[in-house]
Amino acid sequence: MSSDQFDKLFKESFDKFFDGLHRYAFTLLKDSDKASDAVQSIFTKWWEMQTQLENQDAAKAYLYTAVYRHCLNAIRHEKVKVVHSESYVREFSTNSNVFVSPGSFEELDDQVQSAIESLPAQCQLIFKKSRLEEKRYAEIADEMNLSIKTIEAQMSKALKIMREKLQDYI
């Protein structure tokens, strides 16, 4: 492949797949800027390595896999446990502005909140673990002693019910 052909495929793939790759990276990283960084760095890598790919389909498969790997690595490195134990919060509770926890339930929109509350108990618990505690399916399965397939099924049930409840809202 000539370098002109490479440049052409590179540019076309960027135009065509950027949005989808970013969307995918966002689901993995939950942060739009980090998702952009991820997509940028896989394209940079592709350009640096000059990896030769036959056509757009091959490029698509290559890029999605690269985003997946890149994001999983980023998550592994960044899996940051905000350490502040109970005693700790108490120690500094004189300061009224102590930061408590990210993604608290109260910040949810009323309609979304009532849709979540309408979920069956188990389904709701799993949804909250995934959405609010940002746990992975495997972690939830492990904690609840269920199979990953069950978590998948419960999550898709949650989505189905939420879609119905939020029909007007969405």
Added chain:
Amino acid sequence: MIQENPFDEVLVSKFIAGEASPEEAILVNDWIDASEENKIYFMRLEQAWTLEKNTSGSTRKKEMVWSALEKEKNKTQQSKKKLGISPYRLAAAILLLISVSAVLYFFNISKQNPSVIVWETRQTSNEIAELNLPDGSAVKVNRNSVIKWQRKFDGSNREILLEGEAYFDVAHDPGKPFVITTPEVKLKVLGTAFNVLDNKEQNEIEAIVTRGKVLMYTPEHQIIIEAGMKGIYHKQTKALVLVKTKSNNSIAYATHSLSFSSTTLKDVSDQLSKAYGVKFVFENKKIQECRLTTEYQDKSLAFIMDVISESLNLIYTIKDNTVYISGDGCL
């Protein structure tokens, strides 16, 4: 919803929850891209689900990433072609000359070993130093501080050593984290603006983040500090805590951004002293109790004093870094 390509709840829920494999992600994205309707429906669903604003599909973001890529490409091409001295390189060379003796003094680097990382140093006494680092990051170093940085940032990280206080506006480079080491705690960033203070009086290290996110960590613990938050490392307990930033006045030496809300003139003058490196002398001590509510963005001291004198009915003069204030003020 389109008919020929039905909405697959299992796949979409996996995708939104961040559990989709690359193959599954392609399927979901193909469905999303199949029609404008699907796209809008998905965006709303995702937003209701995650309650986070995803800017996927924003053309601005796409353009930004593309232009960043173009830059990267040019950089590699340029280094291949070995172009002559660019203005950036010239700037770096000048910086190097200024600080080379300090480097030798601090690290006693042997000239025989070129692989040794070369550190540069800048020490401030009664002045605030503004530096541009080799990667384009900007630093304002407050008074009585020492900062050291790698000459070329050619390691896997952009390494900085700091004693004292500095405000960093870090150039974005996701491939090369920006790491600041203080004697006790480290901070890591990808691209952001924030302030680090080794507060010896309080026996703690403070990091105020004004933009982006910063990771503050020790071998045992770590916290993520987001914009508007302050991370504190307590030297005695070795604990890391997050608190909300009440005001950014303490870093006004770097930002020149001050805001006061029913603040006494005494406190206002203390903040101005720190920000502009001046002393205040009050003819009538009572006027220090007058209160002020106002905001200044990047204004000169003279401008600020004009406004204050006008609103509190004072007279001021500035001479030899001292502000003399007289008048009856609000009394």
